[in-house]
Amino acid sequence: MRRRIILLAAAAALLATSLFGIPLAVAVANYFTQDERTELERTADAAALSIADDVLAHRSLPEFPGSEEDTTGLYAPAGALLTGGGPASADPVVVQARDGQVASGEAGSELVVAVPILQDGQLSGIVRTSAPLADGYQKIAISWLAMAGLAAAAIVLTCLLAARLAARIARPLEKLSAAAGQLGDGDFSVRAPASGIGEIDRLGGALDQAAARIADALHRQRALAADASHQLRTPLAGLRLQLESALDPPGQNLAAAVEAAISTTDRLETTIDDVVTLANRPPEDRGVIEPEALLRDVVAGWRDLLTSQGRQLVVSPEADGRPRAAEAAVRQIIGVLLDNAVIHGEGTVMITTRDSADAFAIDVADEGHGTGDGQDLFIRGHSGAGSTGIGLALARELAEAEGGRLWLSRPAPTTFTLILPRAHAGHRSVR
Known part of the structure; x- marks a missing residue:
């Protein structure tokens, strides 16, 4: 991942510098070329002014001072070299200047500028100034090398910053990947470390929730x-x-x-x-229970058993509301309480449903007398005669899983109370 981020950043930097640098390089080359032409034209103008009087008076012509940078010569309107340096006959640039306009162009390996000398609209002579093209190319090459160096430095700096950013992004992702691996190996206690990067932390939070x-x-x-x-x-x-x-x-x-x-x-x-x-x-899969139908199904299997013991099972529905819970869980809770009443209770067993504030209550009572403080009954392993000590503990766990409570509300006569969330309008029914 780190390598891909660095390569992507380098490619983006290269593309950006190319889109900016290539037009700039062309502009720099044009600038130096035009600057060289302007300088040659200025030299030719100065030479034309200095020699114009001699040309017009047909006096003897002085020699033009030469230099290492340019060559200046005076040509007759017919094209012959009169004085100074340059080719013996007019080149195409000098020929263009016969029209009375300043001309410029390339002649061989030189950049040439020709300035006409006019008197009353008549051509009296042409001053030709030239300089090697290599001088301009050298300036352009130096500028391009400097630009290439800056572009390379920018790309290297971008790669360094990308490497640092990639490391900052990759480290928490690698830790997140390791945490996911531990989760896949069955370690559900693993938690993703915070990284300070919002997107990665949200992903880690989702992994923690999973x-x-x-x-x-x-x-x-x-x-x-x-x-x-x-x-x-x-x-x-x-x-x-x-x-x-x-x-x-x-x-x-x-x-x-x-x-x-x-x-x-x-x-x-x-x-x-x-x-x-x-x-x-x-x-979270809970629905609305029809309590009367549920109790009718539950007590059907217990009434005969109690009758065989000479005991009665009475159901007293007094609630107007309905509970919201998993029907299977409520059935098992009531089954545990009835089983407890059969084994440990005495006399008539009564199941009562009632409204309790914003909740739904189910009381399961018999005529026996409970033992202990009521809390020990819900501890796994705590048992009375003939009991494993699991049933009531399981019933309480099921009740709490449904968002309810189960406790011994009265020891004598023994009464267990189950409180469940009350269903409101809009909740779906499970029957």
Whole structure:
């Protein structure tokens, strides 16, 4: 990446200097050429003024002083060299000056300027001044070399700045790439370091959010997979007891036992579906629950079990609102509370729904007496007789994942209260 940034900067600098430098180089060459012509014309004018009187009076002509830079000569209108330096006969530039206008051009390896001497509109002579083209080319070459040096320095400086900028950009990207690699290797605690570059920091923030989401999803799936054994253990144990009781004593009517086993199997199937749903759904995937329909489905599998113990299950819907949560999670929470009431509770089990300020409350109560301070019940591993100490802890985790709360609201008679967010107008229903 660094190499590409440097090459791109060098190419951009080269293009910019070319677009600016080439026209400038042409302008510099034209400037020196025109300056040389102007200087030769000035020399020719001065020579013409100094010799004009002698030419017009037909007196003897003096020699023009020569120099290393230019050569000056006087030509007759017919084209013959009268005095000074230059070719013996008129060249094309001198011929052009016969029209009475200053002429300039190249003759061989020289730059030539011819100035006519006029009297009453009549041509009396022509002053020719010339200088080697190499002198002008040398000045142009020196200027071009200086411009090329400045352009090269600008390109080198641009590359150095680009290298520094590339390093500043590449370092955080390399660290970000390393963090992404660690994330791909399963390290979800990795976080992208701040770079001070807004775009890269936003990309790092997105990577951090992705890592947190993946870690949370993986944690939930592992937790639900671990807790699934607890959620399935109770209905499986009940099914086993029902099947064993159907065999003892032999010869009894198996219809009731088979019906009970089928009911337990249905509850087991629902539990499996709920666990799979909770493991795969996004955390924010919540809908509006119809509480009466949900409770009707939940209590159907528990009423027969309580009846077989000589106990009753009563549902008292008093709420006008509806909760907003995942139906599978609420079903499992109520199932855990009913299972707790069956194993540890006494007497009638009552489920009550009610409105609680801006929330929806579900109370699950029995006529037993709770033990402990109410908080120990939700600690994994804390158990009463015949309990693994996982169910209530799992139920609280599910409630908090839905934005709610679960606690022991009253120890005697034992009452657990589940608080869920209340649905407002516009929320979709899950049924």
